[in-house]
Amino acid sequence: MxxxxxxxxxxxxxxxxxxxxxxxxxxxxxPSTALATPGSGVSGTILAKGTSEDGLKIKTRGRTDVVVRTITVAPGGSTGWHYHQGQLIAVVQSGTLTRTMHDCTVETTTAGKSFVEPAGPHHVHIGRNLGTEPVVLYVTYLLPEGAPLSVDAPDPGCDV
Structure with missing residues (x-):
């Protein structure tokens, strides 16, 4: 009463x-999502998805979602600042991808090369296509079960 x-x-x-x-x-x-930096000129298609019962013996607890996806970044396009809750492995099929990392260092990856992105909010980054042809990526995500492919994040102050 x-x-x-x-x-x-x-x-x-x-x-x-x-x-x-x-x-x-x-x-x-x-925290406001208005602080996030949305991407533009990016499209993606999931080619395959599965869930591992044993966590793939990586740093995820429990089950792991494995997602294979193709991503296209148009000339002048950007992924926006983001991070991943699990590790990913990417191969650049065509074009040149320019990534700016959380510490403002810049990494450029050309067609036929690959890179690994570590997991976690302390690994914020942005991918951009500064060239004149589309960037096409083949990406394999290793994520905790149910995690999104990426998480939007604010610009860490790199002025890109």
């Missing part, structure tokens, strides 16, 4: 939790 306008019990706790959450959002404490 409520005493002096204060609700007790489960219903009261839920209402208080909702009120606190509303205050936190109103105060701007929750």
């Amino acid at each position: 409520a005493v002096s306008g204060v609700r007790s019990g489960r219903r009261g706790r839920i209402r208080r939790a909702v009120a606190v959450a509303a205050c936190v959002v109103a105060a701007g404490v929750v």
Whole structure:
């Protein structure tokens, strides 16, 4: 029973939790997706997907989603800043991909070359096509089961 306008019990706790959450959002404490840097000129197609029962003996606990995907980045296109929750291996089929890493270093990978991207939010990066022909990638993702292919992130201050 409520005493002096204060609700007790489960219903009261839920209402208080909702009120606190509303205050936190109103105060701007929750990170905003407006800080993310959206990509443009990028398309992708999943070629195959499966789930490993044993975690593939990599740094994921439990089951691992393995996704094989082709990605095309149009001239002038960009992936936007992002990271992956699992490791990925990529092969550049055509074009030249320019990646800027979290520490503002720049890596360029040309057709016929490959690279590995480590997992985690401390490995934020952006991929760009600064050339005149499309960049085509073949990418294999090794992700914790149910994880998204990538997670949007804000520009770490590299001014790209």
